[in-house]
Each structure stands twice: as structure tokens, then as C-alpha cells.
Amino acid sequence: MDNIESKELFNQVRSAHRLLAAYYQRIFQLLTDVSGDERLGLNYYLWEPSDFSRPCQKQTNVFNRSAWDLLPGMNTNYLFHNAKDNNKQQSGEWMLDMCVIADTGTHDNQNLDPLEDALALKILPENANSILRCYFFTAHKETYLNWYDGFWNAYPYEECSDVKTPKCIDEEHQLYTSGFEISLDELTGENAKELLVEKIMQFRDALLQIE
Template identity: 35%
Template sequence: MNNSEMDDLFTQIRTAHRLLAAYYQRLLPVIESIALEADTEFYFWSPHRFSPPGQSNANPFKKWQWDLLPAVVTRYVFKHVNDLKRITKGDYIIEFLVVNDSGIDDEKSKSQPDALTLKVGVNEARSILKLAVYRAVQDEDSDFYKKWNSISYSDYSDSIDVQLDHKFVTAGFEVPLNLLMSDSGVHTVKAKIDQYLLITQEAVSAYSADNGV
């Protein structure tokens, strides 16, 4: 690689970092605003595909380099919970699973994926937002997080299919991530969340009627 090609490479790297910063400056406030309008508060976030970079004393040379890009496939979890030490009927979680590159998410192996030889090219890969609502169907003296964390992921199917899992009703959907880049798209996502909140609430009422709780 000659000097001109090297200069072009680092121009692209600087551009990529700035574009990503601008993208997250748009994405994260939108996700937060959607969640707050759904009467939830921030609970936690975590990388979904790789590991977090770790503390300052974690040796980055012993980790996967993908771990330096923790937001490539990420969970953002918001809660409407009365008491985390127990479960109250109607408590709910809204989870945003942001898949910026489906080609990376689909790359399953025990070794670190090679960024330059991924099976799915960038043009064929998709950027997806997966959303799910998890709502408790009855009161229970159990740690909320432990109980909720034992639930299987929603199937995110196009048809609304409420599932019962570990005394939580769950329902999810997926949309193109680019919907969050426009006001009309954000309105669409908010409307679908409202729909799923209503559906899961109705499922809780039906469960209570059927089981006398």
C-alpha cells in the first residue's frame, strides 16, 4: 500500500468514526424518547453479539477487537416495575434489540469473525430493530430480574402472537432500523408499541379471568 492509499484508508477510518458518532447521537435519544412515552424508565443496556470492552484494567489485547464496537448488536432495556424485589401483576419490560448489521449477528462461531470475510456482504445484510414487550400476569414473591431473565426471546413474527412464558406474556415485532431516522417512522414504531402494550394487557386480564388471579 503506497502513501496515497494509506492516506485514503485513514480518511475513511476518520469518516467512519464521525458517522457512527452522529448516528448514535440520533439513535439513542430516539430510543429513549420512545421508551419514556411508553411510561418506562431506563433499566440497563448490554452488547448482545459480543462482549463489552471491559474496565480500564481489562487487557484489550486479550479480547476480541469486535468488543471495541459494543453497540453493533445491542440490547436497550426499559422497565415499568413497581418493585424489583418482587413481581407485581402488570409490570412490564420493553426491550429494544438493535441489530445494525445482520451479517455480523448471523456469524456464529467460537472464533472471532474476520471483518473482511463475513459471509454476508454489507449490501445483502439488513439493519433491524427488534422490539418486545414482556408483562407479568400475576403477583409473585420473586426477584423480578431473575424471573424475567429466564424468559425466552420473542419470535418477533409479523403476526401478533402473544406467548406465555414463566408467568409473563410476551409479544414482539421487528421493523427496519431506518424507521428511527424519520419522524414518520418513529411515529409508526410508537404506534406499534402502544398496540403491543394493549395486547399484552388484555392477555393479562384474560389470564386472570381464566385462573382466578
């Protein structure tokens, strides 16, 4: 690599970091606007990277970790609920997982080796997508489960669908879930917030109206 190529490479790196920061700023604003809409009645619960780990503690040797761990916002779950107690489910309480997937080529690639050269991944950027998956969770009986460990993290995701009918994933505890997927391309317009809130309300209502 000659000097001119090196300068161009690091120019791209600087531009990429600034572009990512701008992307996260806009994603954060959208999620804040949507989750804060009074029609949903949600409160922030927690967040977690979907595929890789959070950046490690300062005492941990970061060079023994995957470089992907330095990109914790790449594919990320943001959880919100209206529960009064994080360890209890009551009638009318529900949880929303807004899973932001910047690159389906990494999120949906079950054979991804985190040590593989990131520039040599088999799925090219132009063949991947950037999407938002919204997952819904509720219990139709009073249940004493931790919303994270006992509910969200205890069961595999159901497939996203435009069908709003929820699926029972635990008969004993009467746990139900559903979910839909939307391209991030569709959430760049001025009406993005309203479009997303309306769709979330439709799925929420179907979730809570089960008899």
C-alpha cells in the same frame, strides 16, 4: 500498500468513526423520545451489548479480548419497564427490550468467529440489514423474579412477528412475551417516533389484556 492507499484507508477510518457517532446520536434520540412518551409510562432500566462484551476494565489486557468488544453499541439491548421493584412483577407491569441491530450479518450469524478478520466475513454488508427488534415481557400473576436475571435473561427470545398475540413461556409464573421487528430504514422519517410508539402500544395492550 503504498502511501496513497494508506492515507485513503485512514481517511475512511476517521470518516467511519464520525459516521458511527452520528448514527448513535440519532438512535439515542429516537429511543429517548419513544421510551419517554407518557403514553408508555416507562423508565430506563439497563443496557447490554447483544453479541459481544463491554469494553474491559482498565487493568485488563485489552489485546486478549475481541476487537468487536470495542464496538459495544453495534448490536445492543436497551431495557425499559414500569415496575416499582426490580425483583417483583405485579399486575399491569411490563418490560420493553429495544434491541438495536446495526448489522444482522453479525447478530444473526451463529457461526461468527470473533477473531475472524472483520473484512472477510462471509455475509457482506450489502446482504445484511439494520433493524430494531422490540420484545415485550409481563407476568400475569404476582411473581418475585428479578426482571433481568430471572425473566429477561432466563428465557430464549421468541420469534418476532406481526401477530400481537403473546406467548406464555412459563406456566408456573404466568410469564408472557411477544415481539416485532422493523427496519431502521423505516425509522428515519419525521413520523418515526409516532410510528414506533403506536406499534409498541398495540403490542403492549395485547400483552396486558390477556385473561
